[in-house]
Every structure is written in structure tokens, then in C-alpha cells.
Amino acid sequence: MKNAARLLVVAAVLSLSSAAQAAPHGILWAKGKGPTRTAAASNLLYYGGPIIPNAKIYAVFWGSNVPQETQQGIGPFLGNMADSGYMDWLSEYDTNGKAVDGRDGTHQHIGRGTFNGAFVITPNNKSASLSDADIQAELEAQIAAGKLPPSDANSLYMTYFPDGVSIEIAGQKSCQQFCAYHEGFNSKSGAPVYYGVMPVCGGFGCGFGDAFGNLTIVSSHEAIEAITDPFPTPGSSPAFPQAWNTTDGQEIGDLCAGTSGTVTGHGLTSKVQGEWDNASSACLTGPWNQAPALMSKAPATPPMALGWKTSWTVPAW
Secondary structure, X not given: OOXXXXXXXXXXXXXXXXXXXXXXEEEEEOOOOOOOOOOOOOOOEEOOOOOOOOOEEEEEEEOOOOOHHHHHHHHHHHHHHHOOHHHHHHHHHOOOOEOOOOOEOOOOOXXXXXXXXXXXXXXXXXXXXXXHHHHHHHHHHHHHOOOOOXXXXXXXXXXXXXXXXXXXXXXXXXXXXXXXXXXXEEOOOOOEEEEEEEOXXXXXXXXXXXXXXXXXXXXXXXXXXXXXXXXXXXXXXXXXXXXXXXXXXXXXXXXXXXXXXXXXXXXXXXXXEOEEEOOOOEEEOOOEEXXXXXXXXXXXXXXXXXXXXXXXXXXXX
């Protein structure tokens, strides 16, 4: 059965509705929406599924027309993000314990990752209107043909698209209802394929800074959610094979959408999204750097205090 996606959904700016009621899971920013909740549903709980221990992140460019700024800059960003303190504290989401249903965990440890290269693919599917099923089929075909590295439990294919390519999942359309999402499936070979879908949305409102900073914020949201919950499942009641979620199906980035911080290392400073920290029950926003020592966990202002609405219903998967 196909897994549900996790969408980063932006309709305008600065008023947030975090979607966890049905598939696809998302974050909707809408004008004029006041808050309807005052606290997170809960800390993240473990539902028994795998995590990505040491992410090998690949930038996949859907053809040669992906914006040059993305092609030139996203690799250094992903490398900087993966090899930094932004990753170190995620070890609190290891899977050595029991899941909420009593099953044994997968005994995996989250550590730093690596950027393992950029790949320009020539898609077999030339359409400018794609479904998530089309993207899964293309990624599997490109891996099978040797055009992309083989997938394993650490592989994460962050996939970037040209301007003008529209993507649809569960009746939701890119740059109309969502900015980005991550997904996972088991290939015909049996290996998991974890991936992010990153369309070009221009002035749609995906983020709250400069264009490339918006891209890195959205990319970090999806990458860290993929690492801590690579097999999202439908609906607002999380269950195996999901990994870390709140009781109403929100992921680590969803609870902190609208926050941002920086990661400095490898000769650059990159914008990233804040992420939820169970230990402090708050969002962490850094700043982080390349030093091996864990950062001081200074929580950000929780998103629910910034006037964001957290309800959104979409059709069931």
C-alpha cells in the first residue's frame, strides 16, 4: 500500500495551519487565520518504523532545466547541513527502545550524514504534469538503469524540478496547495527508496526570506523529516511503519514550521528550519556549526505562540 506524503504547504505567508488530519500531511500558511491551539499535541512518539541513520544525500535534478542557482548551491548546502551540529542532537530520536504498540525498535542511531553528489537525470517521463506515482516510477527506473546510485537504508534522494513542472499527490497540487514533500517506498528489488520532492514555486510563498534561503529552509524541513520518519503513512493516527510523530501525525519539522536558524561550516552559512526537541518540548533554531560538540539547546518561540492556525482537512488517501 502506498505511503502518504508529508507536504510542506504554503498558501501565503506567516499564518500557519499545520495539517495532520488526513493524508497528505502538510503545513498550510493562510492569511487572516488566528491560532486554534496553544500547545503541541504531544512530544514526538516512536511508532516502530525505521529511521535514516547516516543519511547519504543525493541531489537529483529532474533534467537540465532545474534553476542554475539550485544546481550550483543546493549540494554545498546539503553537505553543510548533513555534517553539522544540526544533526548531532537528533540522536534523541534513535530507535533502541520500544514503540508505542510494544514492538521492538529498529536499533538505529541517527548521526551525521554526507552529501554524496548531484545527478542530472534525463527523465523517461517528459510530462510537465506529474503525479507522485510518476516520480516513484522514474526514480526506480533511473536507479535500475544505473543513472542514480543504488538505494539502501541510508539513501535520501532530494529531487529538484524545473520551473513549470506541476506535481500532484492525493488531489493536492504543487504551488497551489503545497511547496514540497517527502515520501518512501520499497522498490521492486526490496530496497527502500526515500526521497524529497522539491518543485519550483516562485512567488507562491514557500518560506519567508530570499529565494535560495527559502529553498534551503524547505529542503531542511523535508530532509530532517525524512531522516526521522522516512515511511510516512496516511491519516492523522500514526502507526507502524512510521517512526517519530505526534499522536495526531505531525512530524519533527511540522511543529516548528515558520522558525529558522543557521548552520555554519564548509565555508558558508546556510538557512535551515528549526526542529522539534523532545527534551525541551520546544523548537531548536541553533545557530549550529560544524564543531562536534552538541549545541546548547536554546528553544525558539514555539510556533503556536506566533498566531498560527493548526487545522487542515484534505481527502483521505
